[in-house]
Amino acid sequence: VSERKRAGILCVGTELTEGIIRDGHVGFLGSHLTSMGLTVSRAVFVPDDPRLLHSTFAEETARSDIVIIAGGLGPTSDDLTREIAAEVAGEPLVFHDDEWLLLQKRFAGRKLSETNRKQAMAPRGFSLIRNPNGTAPGFHGMIGETLVIALPGPPHELQPMFLQSVIPLLEAFAGSSVSLEVLWGTALMVAESNLEEAFQRIRIAGLSWGTRVEEDRIVFSVRGGGAADRETFMKICADSLGALRIRRGDVKPAKLLMDALLSRETTLVSAESCTGGLVGKWLTDIPGSSRAYWGGYITYSNPAKEHALGVDARLISDHGAVSGEVVTAMAQGALEKSGADVSVAISGIAGPDGGTPEKPVGTVWIAVCGLHMQSTARVFSFPGGRDMVRRRAAVTAMLLAEARIRGEEFLDTFAKW
Amino acid sequence: VSERKRAGILCVGTELTEGIIRDGHVGFLGSHLTSMGLTVSRAVFVPDDPRLLHSTFAEETARSDIVIIAGGLGPTSDDLTREIAAEVAGEPLVFHDDEWLLLQKRFAGRKLSETNRKQAMAPRGFSLIRNPNGTAPGFHGMIGETLVIALPGPPHELQPMFLQSVIPLLEAFAGSSVSLEVLWGTALMVAESNLEEAFQRIRIAGLSWGTRVEEDRIVFSVRGGGAADRETFMKICADSLGALRIRRGDVKPAKLLMDALLSRETTLVSAESCTGGLVGKWLTDIPGSSRAYWGGYITYSNPAKEHALGVDARLISDHGAVSGEVVTAMAQGALEKSGADVSVAISGIAGPDGGTPEKPVGTVWIAVCGLHMQSTARVFSFPGGRDMVRRRAAVTAMLLAEARIRGEEFLDTFAKW
Numbered sequence: 001v002s003e004r005k006r007a008g009i010l011c012v013g014t015e016l017t018e019g020i021i022r023d024g025h026v027g028f029l030g031s032h033l034t035s036m037g038l039t040v041s042r043a044v045f046v047p048d049d050p051r052l053l054h055s056t057f058a059e060e061t062a063r064s065d066i067v068i069i070a071g072g073l074g075p076t077s078d079d080l081t082r083e084i085a086a087e088v089a090g091e092p093l094v095f096h097d098d099e100w101l102l103l104q105k106r107f108a109g110r111k112l113s114e115t116n117r118k119q120a121m122a123p124r125g126f127s128l129i130r131n132p133n134g135t136a137p138g139f140h141g142m143i144g145e146t147l148v149i150a151l152p153g154p155p156h157e158l159q160p161m162f163l164q165s166v167i168p169l170l171e172a173f174a175g176s177s178v179s180l181e182v183l184w185g186t187a188l189m190v191a192e193s194n195l196e197e198a199f200q201r202i203r204i205a206g207l208s209w210g211t212r213v214e215e216d217r218i219v220f221s222v223r224g225g226g227a228a229d230r231e232t233f234m235k236i237c238a239d240s241l242g243a244l245r246i247r248r249g250d251v252k253p254a255k256l257l258m259d260a261l262l263s264r265e266t267t268l269v270s271a272e273s274c275t276g277g278l279v280g281k282w283l284t285d286i287p288g289s290s291r292a293y294w295g296g297y298i299t300y301s302n303p304a305k306e307h308a309l310g311v312d313a314r315l316i317s318d319h320g321a322v323s324g325e326v327v328t329a330m331a332q333g334a335l336e337k338s339g340a341d342v343s344v345a346i347s348g349i350a351g352p353d354g355g356t357p358e359k360p361v362g363t364v365w366i367a368v369c370g371l372h373m374q375s376t377a378r379v380f381s382f383p384g385g386r387d388m389v390r391r392r393a394a395v396t397a398m399l400l401a402e403a404r405i406r407g408e409e410f411l412d413t414f415a416k417w
Numbered sequence: 418v419s420e421r422k423r424a425g426i427l428c429v430g431t432e433l434t435e436g437i438i439r440d441g442h443v444g445f446l447g448s449h450l451t452s453m454g455l456t457v458s459r460a461v462f463v464p465d466d467p468r469l470l471h472s473t474f475a476e477e478t479a480r481s482d483i484v485i486i487a488g489g490l491g492p493t494s495d496d497l498t499r500e501i502a503a504e505v506a507g508e509p510l511v512f513h514d515d516e517w518l519l520l521q522k523r524f525a526g527r528k529l530s531e532t533n534r535k536q537a538m539a540p541r542g543f544s545l546i547r548n549p550n551g552t553a554p555g556f557h558g559m560i561g562e563t564l565v566i567a568l569p570g571p572p573h574e575l576q577p578m579f580l581q582s583v584i585p586l587l588e589a590f591a592g593s594s595v596s597l598e599v600l601w602g603t604a605l606m607v608a609e610s611n612l613e614e615a616f617q618r619i620r621i622a623g624l625s626w627g628t629r630v631e632e633d634r635i636v637f638s639v640r641g642g643g644a645a646d647r648e649t650f651m652k653i654c655a656d657s658l659g660a661l662r663i664r665r666g667d668v669k670p671a672k673l674l675m676d677a678l679l680s681r682e683t684t685l686v687s688a689e690s691c692t693g694g695l696v697g698k699w700l701t702d703i704p705g706s707s708r709a710y711w712g713g714y715i716t717y718s719n720p721a722k723e724h725a726l727g728v729d730a731r732l733i734s735d736h737g738a739v740s741g742e743v744v745t746a747m748a749q750g751a752l753e754k755s756g757a758d759v760s761v762a763i764s765g766i767a768g769p770d771g772g773t774p775e776k777p778v779g780t781v782w783i784a785v786c787g788l789h790m791q792s793t794a795r796v797f798s799f800p801g802g803r804d805m806v807r808r809r810a811a812v813t814a815m816l817l818a819e820a821r822i823r824g825e826e827f828l829d830t831f832a833k834w
Binding site: 196 | 426433434435436437443444445446447448449451456457458459460461462463464466469473476493495627687689691692693694695696697698700701702704705706707710711712713714715716717718719720721724725754755756767768769770803804807
């Protein structure tokens with residue numbers, strides 16, 4: 001198996017290094033190159049300075065298998081990508097009559113200046129890449145063993161050219177070492193460091209993975225190997241971290257809960273204390289969620305728990321607001337006060353204050369209750385700061401509700417928390 | 418006059434080269450370095466790969482007068498900036514007891530893991546740069562003739578450290594005189610492009626600015642010129658975009674509302690339809706918010722509006738759920754059902770579906786109601802997709818509630834929306 005090919009991205013323009021324009025195509029190009037199985041080994045912003053451009057082009061060409069240059073193809077004297085690429089290739093610039101005729105035809109009626117003539121030039125031996133949205137074609141060719149591709153800077157010109165013309169070039173060049181097949185997975189309530197540890201213990205030759213951390217999950221991609229290898233990877237991972245925490249596909253926890261509700265034509269009500277509306281916010285991120293999400297109560301203060309949910313004040317003073325008794329009363333109150341079929345309630349200590357030796361910061365009670373369901377409450381101890389505790393509590397509550405709605409048991413896979 | 422000094426920016430992280438995170442600090446650092454009279458000769462994104470990091474650090478140190486490294490200072494084994502900087506400097510890493518003690522003191526009660534110990538280390542001969550907002554200090558020192566500065570990657574850590582600690586270092590090193598004084602401001606419900614346009618129209622010599630976009634605001638910094646210039650800049654900006662939208666300082670909208678509530682010993686209840694709990698989530702992001710935030714109702718479905726808030730079903734069928742009549746009834750219902758002093762209610766069409774010619778996607782009604790306050794309702798038309806409409810609605814609701822609680826009028830500054 002050959003090693004993954006290395007791609008460098010060069011973004012040309014003083015407006016980039018001076019911070020005037022903020023996205024130098026690295027987001028677009030980096031994600032596409034990565035998803036093709038290439039390693040982006042460096043992305044460089046360079047100002048319009050001939051010496052810096054020359055040294056950067058030459059270095060990157062020497063050390064990468066593929067170099068993509070963005071920008072510097074305009075008609076003005078600032079635009080140096082053509083000239084510098086020709087210098088580094090050791091070839092003269094040659095004029096492409098056919099491209100020039102085509103440009104004149106396309107811009108019939110509008111004046112093409114003489115400086116536009118330069119845009120029909122490319123280093124000898126290079127081919128042009130047509131630009132449907134502007135006057136500057138790109139070009140591609142080999143310098144030594146390296147495939148060099150230059151594209152104009154405006155995103156509405158670069159992006160269609162990349163998708164239509166460059167991806168086929170890269171596929172032909174990188175050949176069989178580009179695996180387009182990817183297995184997507186989602187890790188829920190797993191810290192990034194734990195996930196990396198688990199991945200590193202699974203040693204299957206030829207597989208690589210990438211992760212993307214979001215507020216409610218980590219999305220991961222597994223590529224390389226055969227389909228069976230990737231399935232084995234996923235299975236080992238789910239076995240070691242828990243089947244409820246590792247899901248196939250690029251899925252969001254709120255969507256998992258919503259799908260469980262919709263498939264059973266069940267409606268949910270939430271009662272949130274420490275999470276303060278986060279479960280509701282995530283569920284209503286999904287368009288059309290009112291079909292399954294009745295609504296909720298944000299009972300952050302104790303008076304709200306008593307008033308809105310009918311929780312007995314004595315229950316709170318006897319057991320504390322963060323207790324199995326109170327969280328169960330919250331879930332039952334929400335069920336009774338609303339017209340929903342199932343309720344989920346959360347009460348915890350998110351910190352930084354409010355912790356005690358018996359109930360330290362991170363202690364969270366979650367209850368699920370339903371019309372045809374025994375109510376269940378569990379306590380968790382989540383690590384992290386206020387924001388992390390709240391996000392973990394909300395994700396866990398959604399997963400517990402999902403499992404109960406699907407008729408599954410309350411979940412030894414969570415025992416560790 | 419000596420030549421301008423050359424600065425290189427190195428942004429560390431595979432999530433940058435893979436296009437997952439899109440702003441590698443080049444916008445912020447590039448604009449500030451340029452405004453100090455330095456030439457940014459290159460900005461490089463490098464993945465977390467030891468060999469690539471080593472060669473990139475070494476090359477950049479050899480050819481620039483100043484190298485600023487962003488990222489790779491976390492506690493995990495991926496975070497290699499410290500180790501590689503020490504290798505390139507040819508110095509061992511040394512442990513800073515005083516920093517470790519300070520960290521332990523700051524995180525008293527919470528467990529700092531052994532891996533955090535590595536964050537108190539720096540190459541021998543280097544000095545630490547204090548980080549008021551995280552566990553990773555930065556460091557600075559000389560490698561040959563080059564000043565090398567390393568800062569942690571999170572923007573809310575890097576930016577204050579740069580402004581407070583790095584600018585003086587650069588000034589001393591480059592011998593230039595640079596104004597250290599910064600005016601911070603916050604733009605609420607303003608698109609980044611509108612803000613940049615407004616900034617560009619204000620031409621005051623010597624001023625530069627930087628922005629940081631967050632989910633509920635854009636924080637901006639204005640540097641250079643004299644104090645009077647910066648005040649003029651802020652004033653013109655507030656006049657053109659509206660005094661409620663442009664605030665002094667680094668402030669969050671939920672905090673503005675919370676401060677207004679606390680200063681008047683007033684409590685708030687929320688009733689959210691299309692925002693689904695986002696106002697509650699943002700308010701309870703603030704520790705201790707139960708002193709002023711009673712709680713709320715997430716009445717995303719119509720049955721919830723009727724059941725939980727007592728909104729008349731006929732009102733909904735006559736006027737629609739997104740109407741002044743219904744949003745006022747929601748606010749009044751929340752006030753009556755709860756024990757709070759003031760209520761804020763939101764009902765709108767966040768999209769992508771549900772729009773009509775009369776009430777297109779983005780139409781949002783907001784009402785504020787109180788015990789000693791006439792109830793008021795306003796309709797807005799927010800641009801953007803579902804997520805943007807919801808965030809703008811929640812921020813606007815908090816600003817309207819704040820203004821009403823402070824006894825201000827309902828707000829021509831919002832008329833444009």
